[in-house]
Structures are given as C-alpha cells and as structure tokens.
Amino acid sequence: MTEEGKKKLFSAVQPSGAVTIGNYIGAIKNFVTLQDEYDCIYAVADLHAITVRQDPAALRRNTLELMALFIACGIDPNKCILFVQSHVPAHCELTWVLNTIAYPGELSRMTQFKDKSAKHAENVNMGLMDYPVLMASDILLYQAALVPVGADQKQHLELTRDLAIRFNNRYSGTFTVPEGYIPKGNGARIMSLADPSRKMSKSDDNPNAFITMSDDRDTIIRKCKRAVTDSGNEVRFAEDKPGVSNLIAIYTAFTGKTIEETEREFAGKGYGDFKLAVGEAVADALAPVQAEKARLCKDKGYLNQVMKEGAEAASRIARKTLSKVYRKVGFYQGE
Numbered sequence: 001m002t003e004e005g006k007k008k009l010f011s012a013v014q015p016s017g018a019v020t021i022g023n024y025i026g027a028i029k030n031f032v033t034l035q036d037e038y039d040c041i042y043a044v045a046d047l048h049a050i051t052v053r054q055d056p057a058a059l060r061r062n063t064l065e066l067m068a069l070f071i072a073c074g075i076d077p078n079k080c081i082l083f084v085q086s087h088v089p090a091h092c093e094l095t096w097v098l099n100t101i102a103y104p105g106e107l108s109r110m111t112q113f114k115d116k117s118a119k120h121a122e123n124v125n126m127g128l129m130d131y132p133v134l135m136a137s138d139i140l141l142y143q144a145a146l147v148p149v150g151a152d153q154k155q156h157l158e159l160t161r162d163l164a165i166r167f168n169n170r171y172s173g174t175f176t177v178p179e180g181y182i183p184k185g186n187g188a189r190i191m192s193l194a195d196p197s198r199k200m201s202k203s204d205d206n207p208n209a210f211i212t213m214s215d216d217r218d219t220i221i222r223k224c225k226r227a228v229t230d231s232g233n234e235v236r237f238a239e240d241k242p243g244v245s246n247l248i249a250i251y252t253a254f255t256g257k258t259i260e261e262t263e264r265e266f267a268g269k270g271y272g273d274f275k276l277a278v279g280e281a282v283a284d285a286l287a288p289v290q291a292e293k294a295r296l297c298k299d300k301g302y303l304n305q306v307m308k309e310g311a312e313a314a315s316r317i318a319r320k321t322l323s324k325v326y327r328k329v330g331f332y333q334g335e
C-alpha cells in the first residue's frame, strides 16, 4: 500500500458512464505517471455519480469496470490505494461538516452546477449543488497535497482550497491546502468531437462526441473520421482551428509526439489522412488496455479483494482526519 514520508495525492473518476479518452488524457494517464513519486489514493466516485440520475444496474457495472480500467491502465494496487468512494463513510460525514462552512452563493456559481442544471433541468437536486463540497471532503480527508485533474475541475479545486483555509482559520490548522496537478497545455481539456467548443463528456447524449476507452477499432476510426473539423485542410494547432487542434491534442497524447512533429508529419496531407491516423493511433494504444481490462473483469474475486483492501486502507487515513475534525468542531467523543 502507501509509504510513509511521501506527499499524498488524491483523485477520483465517476462511474457515470463509459470512461472517455478525455478522462484518460486529463486524469488517469497522470495517475499512472505519479504513482512512483507520491503516496497515491484513487477512488471510483460513485457518491458523486448519483448527483445525476443513474440506472442502478449500470452504476454497479460501471463501478466494477472502472476499477478494472484503473488497473489495466497501469495503476498498481500494490503501490496505491484504490477504493470505491461509498465504501468509506467518512466522505459523507466530512461533507456534512464542510456544508456548514460552504455558502449556497458560491456553490450555485460553479460552472459545472450551472451546466448540469441546464442539462438535467428535471433533476436539479441538492446533491448536484453540493458536488464540490463532497469533492473537497474526498481530497481533505487524505490531507492530499496534490490533486491530478483535468482543467474542467480547476474551479472545484479552488473551492476545496477555500474551504480548507476557511476551516483552518476558524478551528486552527487541520487540513493540508492542496495544489492541482493539471496537465499543461493541450491535454488539459479534450473537447467534444461533435462540437469542439464543449468539453468531451462521458454523459454526452451524442455518442459521436466522445471516444470511450472500450470503443472498438472500427468505432474509434469512424468517430475520428466524423469529427467536426474546421475550414481549410491544413493540420495546424491554432486557436482558430479548435476541431483540428483537439485532434492534434489527442494524437500527441497517444503517440508521445509533439505538436510540431505532428504538424510536420501531416504537412501537405489533408484532414482525411490525419483523421485516419488519429483513429489508428488511439485504437493501437487502447488495444492492450482493453484486453487487460476484459481479463480483469472476468476476475471479480480479485477486483473485490482490491476494493476491500483499498477501502480498509483509505478508512484508516480518513478516520484519523475525521476524528480531528470532530474534535475541533466540538463533538463530544468521550474524554
């Protein structure tokens, strides 16, 4: 499990659908890179997922599959703590306390709350508004110094820092104030293939807007071929070319090539050749991950064991912080 002395790092992904290459490039890819340097704690955020309506059977399946995907992508349960958020009750308990120092005004101003409220107008629930407080609890429970997330989560991370500072000021130093680890430049925010002005999201109604980590080769290539591009036919990374720039970001993330190398590689070639190459690069990179994930999904006993051990290890750290918080706010704990 984790080692003493290293800085702690926390992050999570919601099992709210099939994980996209946006989630992978913005978050999971970094989870793997950082696991040797930090004491890493990664969760499947099922408590967050129910802030929008989920089919219960699909949620259970997605939870197991996400755990398998983490491992198939290279996260090593012997180096990191891997667990399911609802298996550690301290997340809900700390959320309650932090709710008492969070203001409705700041929560209703969050971009994700506004976007998701508009998208799920029939189900604007308190959990949706409280999402960032639960996220703050996730991070602060583990005294995480670093949080690898995509750029879309920057605002929530800022709120986490505000809540930590607010609590520390009111009750004396309790929480580590975390820093974000957001991929630099083009990988931070992968955009929708159907509308490059919106981020790629696993809950998008249009399946052509995203590539999932389990899409097969033909589907990946078809989606890349259909991706919305810009006028002209020059493969160049530029602000006035959001569609092509997004495909370049995806291509560089999966091939390890730079933007300049990519522009040179496709100089004089049209969008058609480039889109095919993007599709092939993504499919080639995902094939071994998909095979490993399929193997792991057949071994439920192993996945259950990882989750159980992960929840136990996470609980040990979380309860320590929670008991400190309870003491600070004045809850009687027996003296």
Ligand code: AQP
Binding pocket: 012, 013, 014, 015, 016, 017, 020, 022, 023, 024, 025, 026, 027, 045, 148, 149, 150, 151, 152, 153, 187, 188, 189, 190, 191, 199, 200, 201, 202, 203, 204
């Ligand atoms: N398009 C993206 N580009 C880069 N990073 C992204 N992330 C999400 N979308 C992109 C990062 O993935 C991690 C896990 O995200 P999440 O599942 O916890 O929630 P999310 O940000 O709300 O992701 P989705 O795909 O948009 O899910 P739904 O549709 O269910 O809301 C986070 O670190 C996030 O930054």
